[in-house]
Amino acid sequence: MPDKRDVTLAVNGKTYAVSVEPRRSLADVLRDDCGLTGTHLGCEHGVCGACTVLVNEKPVRACLMFGVQAEGKTVRTVEGLADGDTLHPLQQAFWENHGLQCGFCTPGFLMLAAGALQENPDMTDDDIKDVLSSNLCRCTGYQNIVKAVRLAAREMRARARI
Amino acid sequence: MSFVGRSLRRIEDRPLLMGQGAFAADCNWSGQLHMRVVRSPVAFGRILSIETEEAAALEGVVAIWTIADFDDLPPIDFRQMGLERLAPYRQFVLARDYVRYVGEPVAIVVAVDPYVAEDAADLVFCDIEELAPQLDATAEPVAFMPDVHPGLMSEPAVIRRGYGDLDAAFARAHKVVALEVKIGRHTGVPMETRGGLCVYDTDKDTLTLYGAAKVPHYNRDAISRMLRLAPGRLELSEGHVGGGFGIRGELYPEDVLVCAAALRLKRPVKWIEDRREHLLAANHSRDQVYRLKAAVDSSGFILGLQADFFTDQGAYVRTHGTTVTDLSAGLLPGPYVIPAYGVAGHIRLTNKTPAGTYRAPGRYESTFARERLIDQVAAELGLSPVEVRRVNLIGETAMPFDRGFETLGTKVVYDSGKYADLLERVLAHLDHDRLQAQLAERRSRGELVGLGLGYFVEKSGLGPQDLVRMRLDARGEIEIVTGVASVGQGVETALAQICAETLQVPIERIRVIHGQTDRIEIGFGAFASRVTVMAGSAVKIAAEALRASALEVAAKLLQTTPEALHLANGMIETVNGSASLALADVAAHLEETGGLTGEGRFASSHMTYPYGIHAAQVRVDPATCAVTIERYVVAYDVGRAVNPMLIEGQIVGGVAQGVGGAFLEEFVYDENGQPLAASFADYLMPTCHEVPEVEVILREDAPSPLNPLGVKGAGEGGINAAGAALAGAIDAAIQKPGAVTQLPITPGRLHAILRARLR
Ligand code: FES
Ligand code: FES
Numbered sequence: 064m065p066d067k068r069d070v071t072l073a074v075n076g077k078t079y080a081v082s083v084e085p086r087r088s089l090a091d092v093l094r095d096d097c098g099l100t101g102t103h104l105g106c107e108h109g110v111c112g113a114c115t116v117l118v119n120e121k122p123v124r125a126c127l128m129f130g131v132q133a134e135g136k137t138v139r140t141v142e143g144l145a146d147g148d149t150l151h152p153l154q155q156a157f158w159e160n161h162g163l164q165c166g167f168c169t170p171g172f173l174m175l176a177a178g179a180l181q182e183n184p185d186m187t188d189d190d191i192k193d194v195l196s197s198n199l200c201r202c203t204g205y206q207n208i209v210k211a212v213r214l215a216a217r218e219m220r221a222r223a224r225i
Numbered sequence: 226m227s228f229v230g231r232s233l234r235r236i237e238d239r240p241l242l243m244g245q246g247a248f249a250a251d252c253n254w255s256g257q258l259h260m261r262v263v264r265s266p267v268a269f270g271r272i273l274s275i276e277t278e279e280a281a282a283l284e285g286v287v288a289i290w291t292i293a294d295f296d297d298l299p300p301i302d303f304r305q306m307g308l309e310r311l312a313p314y315r316q317f318v319l320a321r322d323y324v325r326y327v328g329e330p331v332a333i334v335v336a337v338d339p340y341v342a343e344d345a346a347d348l349v350f351c352d353i354e355e356l357a358p359q360l361d362a363t364a365e366p367v368a369f370m371p372d373v374h375p376g377l378m379s380e381p382a383v384i385r386r387g388y389g390d391l392d393a394a395f396a397r398a399h400k401v402v403a404l405e406v407k408i409g410r411h412t413g414v415p416m417e418t419r420g421g422l423c424v425y426d427t428d429k430d431t432l433t434l435y436g437a438a439k440v441p442h443y444n445r446d447a448i449s450r451m452l453r454l455a456p457g458r459l460e461l462s463e464g465h466v467g468g469g470f471g472i473r474g475e476l477y478p479e480d481v482l483v484c485a486a487a488l489r490l491k492r493p494v495k496w497i498e499d500r501r502e503h504l505l506a507a508n509h510s511r512d513q514v515y516r517l518k519a520a521v522d523s524s525g526f527i528l529g530l531q532a533d534f535f536t537d538q539g540a541y542v543r544t545h546g547t548t549v550t551d552l553s554a555g556l557l558p559g560p561y562v563i564p565a566y567g568v569a570g571h572i573r574l575t576n577k578t579p580a581g582t583y584r585a586p587g588r589y590e591s592t593f594a595r596e597r598l599i600d601q602v603a604a605e606l607g608l609s610p611v612e613v614r615r616v617n618l619i620g621e622t623a624m625p626f627d628r629g630f631e632t633l634g635t636k637v638v639y640d641s642g643k644y645a646d647l648l649e650r651v652l653a654h655l656d657h658d659r660l661q662a663q664l665a666e667r668r669s670r671g672e673l674v675g676l677g678l679g680y681f682v683e684k685s686g687l688g689p690q691d692l693v694r695m696r697l698d699a700r701g702e703i704e705i706v707t708g709v710a711s712v713g714q715g716v717e718t719a720l721a722q723i724c725a726e727t728l729q730v731p732i733e734r735i736r737v738i739h740g741q742t743d744r745i746e747i748g749f750g751a752f753a754s755r756v757t758v759m760a761g762s763a764v765k766i767a768a769e770a771l772r773a774s775a776l777e778v779a780a781k782l783l784q785t786t787p788e789a790l791h792l793a794n795g796m797i798e799t800v801n802g803s804a805s806l807a808l809a810d811v812a813a814h815l816e817e818t819g820g821l822t823g824e825g826r827f828a829s830s831h832m833t834y835p836y837g838i839h840a841a842q843v844r845v846d847p848a849t850c851a852v853t854i855e856r857y858v859v860a861y862d863v864g865r866a867v868n869p870m871l872i873e874g875q876i877v878g879g880v881a882q883g884v885g886g887a888f889l890e891e892f893v894y895d896e897n898g899q900p901l902a903a904s905f906a907d908y909l910m911p912t913c914h915e916v917p918e919v920e921v922i923l924r925e926d927a928p929s930p931l932n933p934l935g936v937k938g939a940g941e942g943g944i945n946a947a948g949a950a951l952a953g954a955i956d957a958a959i960q961k962p963g964a965v966t967q968l969p970i971t972p973g974r975l976h977a978i979l980r981a982r983l984r
Contacts, residue, residue, distance in 0.1 A: 100251040101244020105416045106500040110905035113416060141244035154242040158234055161874050165713025166241030167416040167467030196912040201416045201468050202713060203874060204881035205913035
């Protein structure tokens with residue numbers, strides 16, 4: 064079998080020492096080697112965004128990056144979004160506004176929005192829609208996802224002001 | 226407090242939001258092997274040999290099997306609407322003698338690692354003598370498998386229905402309006418691909434398949450039959466399911482293969498499909514051509530309708546048998562009277578991926594055809610499309626309305642409906658006359674804007690029955706066990722609300738178990754918008770039974786009569802408030818004698834028929850042929866809305882898929898039968914930019930008399946008339962009635978229409 068390489072990943076503030084083939088995608092390493100199955104694979108092609116995670120706090124498609132490339136970088140996945148039992152404002156807003164049906168695309172949308180709002184907390188409604196158009200959802204028709212992110216953005220801005 | 230009718234947030238959301246879902250690919254077992262399917266690279270051909278030596282030599286490969294190794298496995302049978310003459314067209318789990326579509330399973334590789342399995346699969350060489358593929362379902366039928374089944378042709382069945390005197394209708398006609406329309410090939414494409422993990426238990430000599438969906442009980446029995454497993458040796462378990470839409474959860478070759486491999490190797494075997502495989506191998510749908518002829522009088526009333534249509538079934542007839550064609554024939558007349566009707570639905574095989582159902586199967590298509598016809602009648606008679614719909618609608622007093630034939634083995638009897646009333650409501654909502662004047666004014670300024678309508682009747686709540694068992698424990702928590710399945714549409718919350726309504730317990734204290742074949746002996750699954758109707762009714766019956774026993778026991782304990790008691794917030798109280806007892810205490814009291822339980826069984830041999838209207842307003846950009854949806858309205862009568870927020874979610878999600886089918890999605894094949902849309906880069910699905918804001922008018926004007934809740938299923942109304950309404954809107958925008966005859970309306974097709982218009 065092809066050779067494996069030892070890599071140390073920093074995911075959600077924890078250190079994972081794993082030994083992986085260089086060709087394994089970051090998504091597969093997170094799912095199979097770190098046991099973090101919240102990151103989903105919808106296409107492995109870079110189109111659907113279900114696999115979106117934050118690498119150095121920027122949204123990245125984990126199916127388009129090798130696990131070994133994440134060495135020395137910080138990775139944040141959906142499992143690292145809530146604060147213990149307290150949901151992140153995005154998660155809360157998705158819940159309140161029925162922003163998910165089957166929930167398969169949800170981790171990708173949450174991480175995409177979390178990264179984008181971190182970069183620019185003052186996104187306009189149109190900006191938000193532009194950002195969200197890079198991920199696919201087959202269930203919701205997007206209406207409630209867009210609404211949830213807009214409301215969460217408002218909530219996060221309000222909290223930041225306090 | 227009432228629970229039914231409220232937009233409560235879902236009880237199933239928390240794990241999904243936290244990344245703690247249990248989708249098929251999330252299931253793992255120590256020591257598991259991985260299966261990869263080798264697929265046919267050609268559309269049609271005779272298999273000469275399958276060479277596996279090189280692949281088998283790869284380190285980590287455990288087994289490679291072809292049909293020769295599964296010679297005793299029968300083909301996959303029909304789950305519904307099977308006909309004897311369809312039997313020879315069933316698909317084997319691996320190709321036998323011939324391959325009939327690109328993507329057809331030819332061999333499987335089992336290896337210690339999914340990457341290795343994929344490497345090995347690439348090394349398997351299929352030597353196939355290529356034959357000319359059949360790619361047009363309207364062409365003359367050809368031989369199905371020339372040498373193996375001599376004389377067996379590619380038209381397995383023609384579905385015919387009819388009533389009334391068509392000849393007389395056409396003899397009396399003021400005008401005959403004819404039309405041919407085509408609906409593209411598209412399908413559900415859930416975001417989660419298919420997959421499963423089959424675990425062999427050495428001690429018990431049993432198998433468990435994780436990753437089940439839609440119809441776990443049926444699939445358990447079907448796989449058991451195929452693998453000759455005695456009852457009890459195979460159980461299916463459903464975790465989270467990343468979307469269903471009709472296609473996910475049907476029994477496919479891979480489901481059987483993963484079980485067969487686990488059984489043979491006595492080890493856990495996991496199979497997760499990739500997206501390319503999904504687009505090549507999971508059921509396709511739609512792809513019909515309709516030829517309609519209507520005899521109309523001078524008011525636009527349809528005296529008779531003659532319809533011929535063709536369903537491109539793809540390479541084999543799968544689990545659905547004749548379902549799609551049958552439903553198309555059965556519901557083509559829609560909400561209109563149409564006193565005479567004759568239809569012939571031709572099921573035709575081609576060398577494309579086999580087809581099955583996709584959300585509103587046969588209705589997205591037939592609604593498009595029928596509503597295009599109505600628009601055409603209006604255009605040819607110089608009447609307004611609204612007026613023609615009005616004169617044809619079935620009146621309220623005619624309900625229940627018996628079509629006089631069957632679909633899906635049940636009589637087509639529209640159970641209730643106020644069709645004219647809903648149309649007037651939509652017109653009022655749109656301020657129709659003023660809106661049309663505004664659009665005309667904008668057109669006079671050179672804008673290409675218009676409004677289109679689509680009226681439809683849906684069907685829901687297919688029987689035969691469902692069973693629910695309910696238990697309230699000593700902590701006051703309720704567990705509902707049902708044989709239905711969840712494909713992510715909010716089943717748990719909806720059923721919990723129905724239960725809470727009767728038992729007055731907060732829905733957070735209710736747990737709904739579904740899709741576990743070892744927990745309940747029967748279950749009919751999640752399809753045909755049946756869950757809320759069938760399981761919902763069974764939940765209500767079970768909850769009432771549980772309530773009755775709770776009150777009886779409590780009455781004894783409180784020394785009063787059950788009539789003097791009522792339930793509130795988990796408590797049983799005397800009506801005058803003098804004494805109370807927790808439901809949990811009653812349960813504790815009964816612990817010794819079997820606990821506080823209820824059972825409900827609901828059976829129905831009739832479907833319920835919700836109905837609705839789509840209205841779309843679009844703007845066409847003549848330079849780019851881009852279509853902007855300026856406004857989108859869906860009015861839908863679901864009898865009774867258990868959770869309006871969830872129903873609106875279903876409708877908006879349906880619209881998104883309908884918009885995809887109308888503008889973007891299409892499985893295109895080249896002349897060799899090679900699929901050109903085998904990734905998300907080519908099979909385009911709408912993003913949030915393409916889906917309009919949807920205004921939902923949710924109505925409860927015509928509750929169903931067929932179930933104790935009055936509900937009608939809400940899963941399919943959002944997609945049903947999307948193609949129809951958008952086509953009408955484009956016609957109106959470019960002021961060319963009848964211009965759109967084919968979905969999807971791609972920029973290329975629209976460009977051709979606009980060019981023809983200018984000429
Ligand atoms: S799985 Fe990575 S973009 Fe689809
Ligand atoms: S909620 Fe199912 S794909 Fe988005």
